[in-house]
Amino acid sequence: MKKRKVSIFMKLFFTYLISSFAAFILFSFIFYLLFNNNLKQSFLNSMETQQEQVVQILELAYQEENKEAIISTLSIINDQEHRSIFIYDKNGQLLYRFSTLQEPIHIEEEMIYKALQGASVKEFIKDKANPLFIMASPIEANEFDFDEKVVVIALHNYFGVVNGIKGLFLLAGAITIVVTTTFLYTLSKKITAPLREMNHVAMEYAKGDFTNKVKIKSNDEIGQLGKTFNYMANELSSLDLMRKEFVANVSHDMRSPLTSINGFVGALLDGTIPKNQQKRYLYLMKDETERLIKLVNDLLDIARIEAGQVSIQPINYNLSEQIRKLIAKMEPELIKQNIDIEFQGNLDEDIEVFADQNRMDQVFGNLLQNAVNFSPEKGLVTIIINELDHNVMVFIKDQGPGIKKEELKYIWDRFFKVDKARSKKVGTGIGLSIVKHIIDLHQAKIDVKSEVGVGTTFRVTLPRFSLKKNEI
Structure with missing residues (x-):
């Protein structure tokens, strides 16, 4: 089965394309890892900020002696689908729950206990359906003795943020692939254009037409190759001209003595030449024969010498x-x-x-x-x-x-x-x-x-x- 011919343009184009895609995939993987770590850290930092807001709301409510303000204010600021707030008393009992999720969030008692002991606990729960970032921290008051001792904040829109970024990233990736493919196609065409031209010129040389020349547009390796092609064309043209002249010269040098010999032999056979002059014409025929022998010997010598057969x-x-x-x-x-x-x-x-x-x-x-x-x-x-x-x-x-x-x-x-x-x-x-x-x-x-x-x-x-x- 005959193998399918693959042009150097296609090889170059697919080499560039595969290399670009490999680099893009590697970049995407590294970017995703860095982005994922940065997003997690951003969620954790966000929970710390929200914990400070809860403490400030409690202080304002105690100053005004209006605990209902706690519920109304926290309900307003927690009107988001991706965040839940839980507040516990000193016995670990739930006082307030602010969440838009229908399904309850399970908070480990151990986290509450550690927060009551004065420690801030952060956890990332890897749930395939709804991963959670949870932070349990003690509520510390400078002026008031809060009944509220522990606040737990849960962020549960991690996949939503990731998927949003993924959509933008995929869109940017698709645009990048289209632009890169177009650019690489154009670049490969431009790089291989001189090679296609050289191939066309070489075919003309093979047909014996040495008038075509490669257009030199650069001074790189391809440009140097083009100069070599043009130099080769000049040499081949010169050699072809010498060959034609040689054929003409040899034909002339062989035809002249052969014509003379043929004429003399015909004259001798017809009796046109008198007997007293026949010897002179025989010497003339001998001279012409020696010219032919020397010509043939020279041709054989140059052929053997150039073939490396002469030592x-x-x-x-x-x-x-x-x-x-x-x-x-x-x-x-x-x-x-x-x-x-x-x-x-x-x-x-x-x-x-x-x-x-x-x-x-x-x-x-x-x-x-x-x-x-x-x-x-x-x-x-x-x-x-x-x-x-x-x-x-x-x-x-x-x-x-x-x-x-x-x-x-x-x-x-x-x-x-x-x-x-x-x-x-x-x-x-x-x-x-x-x-x-x-x-x-x-x-x-x-x-x-x-x-x-x-x-x-x-x-x-x-x-x-x-x-x-x-x-x-």
Whole structure:
């Protein structure tokens, strides 16, 4: 059974809601306990005040020598459903009873006895139907000898007060829940809105449309994520553009030699080419075939390198001899393009480096090929080898058109080509990417300096010896 998809908005909203409700319930519980204790204390304090009023009424009645005033006055002030007043004599006999309750209230004789002994007694009787607060206290007179010795006050509207407060509290709680839910819903919508927008933009990216950008409205983690999305879009757009250019370049570079080879083969088969010129055309076909082989090898190399399937086996070998052999291999092409190579240094001196000889042959071969390709006719390519401490630096300088300063940082990228107009057959734009990957595998360094209209210089820095050899 497929699980139901729950959006992050719903998760966030319900998390906030449950947390708010839990906090509200905890607050309500604590509030109720505090309110209950405070209400009980308020009832008890109220009984003390009412006991003082009874004593004052008795004093006034004795001053006027009118005991009927006791009954009339206490009846008036006790005209409440939540209070009852009982007055006892010195023998514990009930003299007056003022109560609106139909059912009698049972007063413990022990409470009366303690009050007659001069003690004030307070009790809370937990009756489910009608809980009572009862206070029995002695009546103390300063001027008169009262027949009335004990007053008992009973408050019995505790639930009425509590229920009234509960009603207000429930109303306030309902309003709070509605307002809180609305606020949390709006807040969750606002927080998750950028995420929904990012999801929409990501779907557009998946379809290959990188023109949409995330609107950055904050500088928090979500804002930073939005900036990352936009940066990713720029990178993907750039990579997609390079990919399209690469496909176009590779198609062009493969179609041109294949078209030439196909044409030459057709001409040879038709007998259009005279026998005395057939060898020349076969060499042309060989050159075009070698171009195709190099293109395919470069593509395989970059694929293996980026997949982490290429490792290096560094050894100490003769770098000077390697450079001399590369120059010798390129001699036919140098003569064909009328370009000179100058090797500055002692040709008889051998300089060793610690590197993978085959891979470095690929590095220097690519750099020399680039220098030759971009050099003008009768141009000069200069190779310099310098030793500095434990390193060897190889400089390869050409007199080509140079590279613009803003383009230098892109020359190591896959498929990047300086000659976008393809005015010269200078490869597919992956040669320098292969060079950079190989140098990085050696943990060595390569950098470039270029000036438009003057030329370009690449510098490769390699260690002279292995670490183990240095330690020895």
